[in-house]
Amino acid sequence: MWIRTPIIPGYTADPANIAALGGFIRTELPTVERWDLLAYTNLGQSKYRRLDRPYVLEGEPLMTRAEMEALHAEAVARVPAAVWSGATRSEDAA
Numbered sequence: 001m002w003i004r005t006p007i008i009p010g011y012t013a014d015p016a017n018i019a020a021l022g023g024f025i026r027t028e029l030p031t032v033e034r035w036d037l038l039a040y041t042n043l044g045q046s047k048y049r050r051l052d053r054p055y056v057l058e059g060e061p062l063m064t065r066a067e068m069e070a071l072h073a074e075a076v077a078r079v080p081a082a083v084w085s086g087a088t089r090s091e092d093a094a
Helices: 015-028 045-050 065-078
Strands: 002-007 034-039 082-085
Touching: 002 015, 015 034, 015 065, 034 065, 065 082
Parallel strands: 002 034, 034 082
Antiparallel strands: none
16 A cells, blocks of 8 residues: 655644654554655646646745655655655745
């Protein structure tokens, strides 16, 4: 079994959240072969505009590499098969 968790700023991008998920996976889902942490992407903004719908994360920047690596460290401490992927912004970009 593979588990995929989107890492969304203000929602799931929290070390305590990742630690809790990792603990659950470790104790309750022993057959997990891989846990993917998927960095937030803002590619859906234009689709929401075309649908004339509000985009809750309008203007939210991508996660930085350091932020994703810190969350990955929390995850892999509990589930060694945890990996992360996705675009990140440079550390000095606002």
